[in-house]
Amino acid sequence: MKQLNALEYLKLNKFQRFLYDFKQFFCAIPGWFKGLILAFLGLVKDFAIKIKDGFLDIIHTFVKGNWAVKLSFVIFGLGNIYYGQIARGILFFLFEVAFVVYMFFIPTSVDVSSGLPNYRTQSGLNWLKSVNWFETGNTVGTIQQKPGYDYEYDVPITIPGEDSTRVLFNALLAVIFIIAFIVTWRLQVKQCRICMDITASGKKIKSGKDDLKSLLDDQFHKTLLAPSIIGIGLFTVLPMIFMIIIAFTNYSDVFGSIGLLNGQSELYQWVGFKNLAELLNFSEGGIGVAFGELLVWTLIWAVFATFTNYFLGMMVAIMINKKGIKIKKFWRTVLVMTIAIPQFVSLLYISKMFDFNGFIGSFLYNNVPFIRDYLVANNTNTLWQVPEAARIMLIVINIWVGIPYVMLMATGILMNIPADLYESAQIDGANGVQQFTKITLPYMLFVTGPYLLTSFVGNLNNFNIIFLLSGGGPTNFDMNIPSLEGLVPGHTDLLITWLFKLSTGSGAGARYYLASALGILIFLVVAILSLIVYNVIPSTKNEEDFA
Amino acid sequence: MKNNTSSIKKSGLGAKASRRISNTLIYIVLIVMTVVWLFPYFGIVLESLRMESTGRVDYMIPKEWGFGNYEYLFTNTNFPTWFINTTIMGLATAVLQTFFILSMSYTLSRLRFKGRKFLMNFMLILGMFPGFLTMILIYKIFGDLGLTHANAPFGLIIVYCASSGMGYYVSKGFFDTISKSLDEAARIDGATRWQVFYKVIMPLSKPIIIYTILMGFMAPWGDFMLARFLAAGDDLGKNVAVGMWGWLQATNPSTMYTRFCAAGVTVSIPVTAVFLALQKYYVEGVTGGAVKG
Structure with a gap:
């Protein structure tokens, strides 16, 4: 589309300008993706160059190195020990020994009581072999449990097999161990190289003591980050990778919700892209129908929840901060109560209050004729059972929950708006509304851009409000998806509450495979929306505007 | 006062009167909000003190007051x-x-x-x-x-x-x-x-x-x-x-x-x-x- 210059743009009237901006916005979308792809290609190129340099460096080290350095290509740490870094060398060597033992020399343990093999402990290599990475139709783990017979006691028994979850988890650990092995190898080769260079230049090599000291000084970031990185690695990254892999299997516990979680050794299978395809199957009776409907409602919810709170909260802040309003602190404290009191108490109570048996629900039913007629027309006695009414109530109650946060935040920012802006506006004859739209709002939007983004993303995944207020209900009886039995989402379910239901599986049992595939899709939705919002909010574009 | 310049321009109402009206409106809004915001909390406190029944009822003020529910919490539940x-x-x-x-x-x-x-x-x-x-x-x-x-x-x-x-x-x-x-x-x-x-x-x-x-x-x-x-x-x-x-x-x-x-x-x-x-x-x-x- 045609780009207008500033003069042409100013000639347009308001509506045309809006249309122009709107078109510009959507025309720009392909550009962002192009930019993303280019950035990604750039990263790949950089990475390739780094790898090339790395290899050259390794070859150089090997050619120039003495016997110890050459040998340390096989025996870790030898080079370090040769150059006098004893502690470091020994650590490298111990790591290599541990790796070899873990990979090749852990025997499959035998259950003491039954004398049968117990597939819980195996060598890394065995785990890697039995997992059958991504072979569609094959099982995760190879040894099925089977019925057997104990001749000594004359009773039928079950000969245990492997357990898919454990196999997959251990195989993942083995992969991580292998990566760590390669990285450590490269590290110690590099160390040799550094030692060689230092010796060649005639300086003294650092001792282990110096290394430890630098952890509190030059290398302080390593000390500070280590606990967090380990925590995030073990409790977020590893389970996330596991979850992504699960999306390509048929892991569920429809054979008994407690059984599988408690170490039942049923094997599950690799199914390739079947789960994702199922979730995106939009034809009649496909799960895609449910997914599509939820996605639309999730987006509507996030937009309304974010913006109603944002604007109303800002108005409340302006009202409380207006000159001449007394007991400001009291008004604020009243609102802050909503933040202080645990949400589940207030939300569950409000939910029940609006129910038919609660006093507001029954009051509305008995005393407000048009609500009564509306409910009777919908064959029910509570607003929570009518889809549209339930959705509107959620958004309204969310205002009750959300205004205080925005109010607090806005209060702080409003005080920072330079007072002379308002003074000059008043001299020019601007009234209150004009001051708001021309000064307060742009300033707020500019400063709180990041907040809008995080709160929008937060609302996409706002589990507590939906789950505690409506529980996702009312049930969607129109949706006929045979393969979901009992896990059809309700009218107010968000993607995240549906995910929770899929993985706790009330009724038909948990469907981890669907939950995992859904998790990947939620990630894509959130990532794409964040990218769009990030490009729209003013703070990232005109950074100098209010500076 | 910086407000004066703008309010003088307003026709009809004096500066003080217009400010008083807008402030009164704001007070009304704030009072309504206070009631709405605190209402659930009053409700929950009152209902927790209700003795005559343990279920939901269509009135707010208990007919019989007491701490029975609190006692029950600490004696009969987890x-x-x-x-x-x-x-x-x-x-x-x-x-x-x-x-x-x-x-x-x-x-x-x-x-x-x-x-x-x-x-x-x-x-x-x-x-x-x-x-x-x-x-x-x-x-x-x-x-x-x-x-x-x-x-x-x-x-x-x-x-x-x-x-x-x-x-x-x-x-x-x-x-x-x-x-x-x-x-x-x-x-x-x-x-x-x-x-x-x-x-x-x-x-x-x-x-x-x-x-x-x-x-x-x-x-x-x-x-x-x-x-x-x-x-x-x-x-x-x-x-x-x-x-x-x-x-x-x-x-x-x-x-x-x-x-x-x-x-x-x-x-x-x-x-x-x-x-x-x-x-x-x-x-x-x-x-x-x-x-x-």
Whole structure:
């Protein structure tokens, strides 16, 4: 589309300008993706160059190195020990020994009581072999449990097999161990190289003591980050990778919700892209129908929840901060109560209050004729059972929950708006509304851009409000998806509450495979929306505007 | 008064009169809001004191007053266990999470090292995955380690804290505002980076430390998803949210309704007291965090 210059743009009237901006916005979308792809290609190129340099460096080290350095290509740490870094060398060597033992020399343990093999402990290599990475139709783990017979006691028994979850988890650990092995190898080769260079230049090599000291000084970031990185690695990254892999299997516990979680050794299978395809199957009776409907409602919810709170909260802040309003602190404290009191108490109570048996629900039913007629027309006695009414109530109650946060935040920012802006506006004859739209709002939007983004993303995944207020209900009886039995989402379910239901599986049992595939899709939705919002909010574009 | 210039221009009404009208309107709005905002809390307190029935009724003021529901809570239910569980989780999370968040945010804010940008982007993207899904594997492993069911609170402490470094945004925003020249001066005087952290920056960071502690303490009280998953239906491993939610889902909620209200009040009083006492720091955190992002 045609780009207008500033003069042409100013000639347009308001509506045309809006249309122009709107078109510009959507025309720009392909550009962002192009930019993303280019950035990604750039990263790949950089990475390739780094790898090339790395290899050259390794070859150089090997050619120039003495016997110890050459040998340390096989025996870790030898080079370090040769150059006098004893502690470091020994650590490298111990790591290599541990790796070899873990990979090749852990025997499959035998259950003491039954004398049968117990597939819980195996060598890394065995785990890697039995997992059958991504072979569609094959099982995760190879040894099925089977019925057997104990001749000594004359009773039928079950000969245990492997357990898919454990196999997959251990195989993942083995992969991580292998990566760590390669990285450590490269590290110690590099160390040799550094030692060689230092010796060649005639300086003294650092001792282990110096290394430890630098952890509190030059290398302080390593000390500070280590606990967090380990925590995030073990409790977020590893389970996330596991979850992504699960999306390509048929892991569920429809054979008994407690059984599988408690170490039942049923094997599950690799199914390739079947789960994702199922979730995106939009034809009649496909799960895609449910997914599509939820996605639309999730987006509507996030937009309304974010913006109603944002604007109303800002108005409340302006009202409380207006000159001449007394007991400001009291008004604020009243609102802050909503933040202080645990949400589940207030939300569950409000939910029940609006129910038919609660006093507001029954009051509305008995005393407000048009609500009564509306409910009777919908064959029910509570607003929570009518889809549209339930959705509107959620958004309204969310205002009750959300205004205080925005109010607090806005209060702080409003005080920072330079007072002379308002003074000059008043001299020019601007009234209150004009001051708001021309000064307060742009300033707020500019400063709180990041907040809008995080709160929008937060609302996409706002589990507590939906789950505690409506529980996702009312049930969607129109949706006929045979393969979901009992896990059809309700009218107010968000993607995240549906995910929770899929993985706790009330009724038909948990469907981890669907939950995992859904998790990947939620990630894509959130990532794409964040990218769009990030490009729209003013703070990232005109950074100098209010500076 | 700067208001005068504009109000003089207004025709008809005098400056004072127009301001009085707008202020009166604002007071009316604020009073209505106060009523709406406090109404549920009045409701829950009144219902918790109702003695004549334990179910839901269509009136608000009890006909018979008494503390029977509170007594019942502490004699006939697992509520005390849930309360203790959640308190332990709150205290432990407050301490551990503060440690993780402060070390992460301080490093990202004030130290420059290779891979810093990458680490920040990585955590941003990681945060876009629904965190709940990590529970499938964690549940399995914690099950082996005996950290689920009745021991779920301990498992939950680990889950809440281990990855909490990813929530560094607010406190990083705070550290960004402390002048860099302080660090430089200390470094020139021969302080190591550890000494700068411990002796220079930490004493200046009281507000953000208290904010982080407060957030850590509040988190377990509101968590529902993770807590329900790890407790796996074992009554002794629940936190208050999961336990009390169960009361209202029971086949016959009419026996537990007023007790739910009583429990709600019991839970709210200590948490609210802590929160209101430290309100100042919370406001600083919210304002700073929103602006800095």
